[in-house]
Amino acid sequence: MENFINIQVIQNVVYIISSVMFILGIKMLGKEATAVRGNYLSALAMFSAVAVTCLSLEIDIKIILAGVIIGGLVGSLIAIKVKMTAIPEMVALFNGFGGLATFLIAWSQFNETGNSMFQHALIMLTIYIGGITFSGSLIAYGKLSEKLKLGKGSIITNIFISFFYLSMPALIYAIAEPSISQLIPQVPSYFLIFLGLTLIAGIGFVMPIGGGDMPVVISLLNSLSGIAAAFAGLLLLNNVLIVAGSLVGASGLILTVIMAKAMNRTIINILFVGYASSSQATSSEDQGEVKPITADDAYLILENASSVLVIPGYGMAVAQAQHVVREMGELLEDNGTEVKYGIHPVAGRMPGHMNVLLAEANVSYDLLAEPDDVNPSMDSIDVAIVIGANDVVNPSATEEEGSPIYGMPIIEVHNAKTVFVLKRSMSSGFAGVQNPLFFKENTRMLFGDAKESIGQIVAEFKD
Amino acid sequence: MEIYILLGFVLLLSIFLGLELIAKVPSTLHTPLMSGANAISGIALVGALMLSSAGQMQDLLAFGAILFASINVFGGYLVTNRMLSMFKKK
Incomplete structure (x- = not known):
């Protein structure tokens, strides 16, 4: 003893x-x-x-x-x-496994006899949060790795969503079961049903949320896995689980809020409403013509520019263009041009996604600037190069009050002297909002794969 | 019951501490921070090791919890380290 x-x-x-x-x-x-x-x-x-x-x-x-x-x-x-471009889905996957571990811990505790009512409630809460974290993270993994295409609106998604809402009263029942089982007819093997329901609920929770909102979802799931660990700590009376879990819960929560702010939307709106129902009143008037440009012409303009700002987006990750972007940046610097990178907080699929990609390509991090740093001096920028970004540079956010993204802080590239937009086609961004930037007087569209287009510019510089 | 009040107190203070610590992190580090925090949530491994062993079912649950928490811990720390080693100032 x-x-x-x-x-x-x-x-x-x-x-x-x-x-x-x-x-x-x-x-x-x-x-x-x-x-x-x-x-x-x-x-x-x-x-x-x-x-x-x-x-x-x-x-x-x-x-x-x-x-x-x-x-x-x-x-x-x-x-x-794992490849660095696949980091978002990797983080989601690991996160899900952490959630699954707490789910199993709570399950094991349920099988012990002599749980007090408080412990019983804690078990159910831990199972619920851990289970949603697990299956939600798996869905986030599927969406981020583009293996799962189902989204908002499909019948299957709607079925899962209904299970998500059904899981909430089920949680209340599961928590209250020991005290009310005498009063109302017992649900046979309610615990197993509850286990299954939480897992299905996690699917319904994440499935309707679109790819562009993934930075918020990943942060939130990260936060939830911490909270689940902290609850497991309460259950096992273990202080290090509580402290570590709470730290993770808090940090995930802060990132969630930062991401939501960067989109000028509330967390509730992101999770349960989405863009589609925000507004249909996007102006469909004729916006004018786009002015395409070839890589040759782009090179000539860049050669004479004294300051260049690069704005990467998810498209750069898809095209794996980060290395050739860095190469272009270095060639421009050798040519006497000042090069900066404007990074929007929600560019990409997770918080800080662009920073990781550029770091992988060896871009020094002191060249990376946030919107507030670059916007005031935008009119002194000779060329702003938008690579696979769309909504984060959409001037509707500042100019058009009816726009669904109105009020979202953007990188105001339309104020630069010239804007190059590298894009595969004229399709609209994740938000489904037309981007007036493409039709502006000072905008030139460089259509095609970003990696190839920039590769051509790089080749021209080397000649 | 007192123990829960005490631990609840620890929980709340840790959350406040976490909020204070993270509030001013530069966006460059958002991904490593999230991935590092994700590794920490693998602390569930400690919880898994504390489980009791009574019968096959309990052993199976404990094994699962240890397995998945270990993936979270090892994967989380390694991937964070890999990412951070790329952040360099020239």
Whole structure:
């Protein structure tokens, strides 16, 4: 007995130290200079917490070793193999597995006898959040990797959505079951039904949300997986789970809010309304003609430009054009041109997506600027090159009050002296809103694959 | 019940701390931060290791929880590290 208490004391002291390391680690992750060390510190915290937990185990060590070794190998393999353009779906997938782990923990706790009413409620809540995180993340993974094309409006989607709404009263029933099962007829094997329903609900939660809103969804799912872990900590009376889980929950929540703000929409609107019902009143008047340009002409203009701003979007990720964009940037700099990159917070499919791609291509991060940094001096920019971005440079957001995206902060490239828009076709952006930028006097359209178009410009510079 | 009040207190303070810590992170680091936080949510591994073992079903659940939490932990930290190593100032 004496010995047992000692182990518990050691465990709790180490848990406190781990919690502090997690806090410092996440703080250091938030600054460029310390981010790498912050990640190491957080990994060390994880290692200590896991190691000290192993001092008192009930589960067979073979099961543990099998789980950790297989899981570790699979996770490491995915992490090492994944292409940087596929990072959004990878984060979604890992996140889903974290949610699934808490789901299974709570399930296992349910099978224990002698749960108090409070514990019972915690179990149900953890299952609900963990389950939605898991299946929701899988759907987000499917959408981001473009394996899943179903979206808003299809019958299948609507069926899943109904299950999502049905899951809420089911959660209330599951929580209240021990106290009301005497009063109303019992639902047989309600627990298994509830397990299934939460998983289906997660599908219905994420399925109707469009690709362009994925930065918000990923942040939110990330937050939910943290909250699920924190609830599991309450359930198991473990403080390091609570602290670490809450930190993740809070950070995910902040990112969610930042993303929603960058779209000038509320979280509720993004999750449950979407663009389609915002407004149909987009002006359909004849906007004039677009002025196409060839790569040759684009090169001639760029050669004489003294300042160039590059605005990348999801299209750059799709075309895998980040490396050739960096090459063009360097050639322009050699030519005496000042080059900057204007990064909109919601460009791409997850928070900071463009930053990662440009970093992969070796673009120095001090060349990356946010909308507020570049907008005031936009009229001094000779050429703004829009690469596969659309809604984030749509002047309707500032000029056209009826537009669904009116009020969204944008990068105001239309104020630059010349704008090049690299695009595959004239289709509208994710929001389905026509972009008046394409018809402006100072805009030139460079149609075609972004990688090829820029490759041609690069080749011209080298000649 | 007191233990829950105490732990609830820890939970709330941690959330506030998290909100304060993250509020001013530059957008460059949004992805690594999210991925790093995602790795931390693999702390569920500690919870999985605490599960009891009584019968095949419980063992199976524990195995699943350990397996998936491990994928989350290893994958999360490695991918974050890979990403951060690309962020360089020239």
